[in-house]
Amino acid sequence: MGLYGKEAIMPNPSIKDEETYQALRDEGYTKEKAARIANAQANPDMHPSEKGGRAEPYEEWTKAELYQRAQEVGIDGRSEMSKDELIAALRR
Structure with a gap:
């Protein structure tokens, strides 16, 4: 000590x-x-x-922008997700 x-x-x-x-x-x-x-x-x-x-709310992002962000953070299954699903996944 x-x-x-x-x-x-x-x-x-x-x-x-x-x-x-x-x-x-x-x-x-x-x-x-x-x-x-x-x-x-x-x-x-x-x-x-x-x-x-x-940053603008995710709802104002394009699906391509959301996909790119999902790719950056490593969200699995992102290629099959809709825009709403990408938003939900990014917020989790």
């Missing part, structure tokens, strides 16, 4: 903002999610606290 009853935590060189990372871990975030958020906050080109929501 290290100082004050906690184990010593070695800095991880892949974490860009160790203080934010540790605060998120203390709140219960997974290591992976805490690292992504901490690194995004340390990057001046990213704004992780800003809400997204810039």
Whole structure:
């Protein structure tokens, strides 16, 4: 055991903002999610606290666009799906 009853935590060189990372871990975030958020906050080109929501709703996408997105995320059976089925699968 290290100082004050906690184990010593070695800095991880892949974490860009160790203080934010540790605060998120203390709140219960997974290591992976805490690292992504901490690194995004340390990057001046990213704004992780800003809400997204810039994409059109899936209903406004073409079937080809929905198919491409389904392919990107690896949805099985996408070639047999209708537009409504693609939307439902993407939302799951």
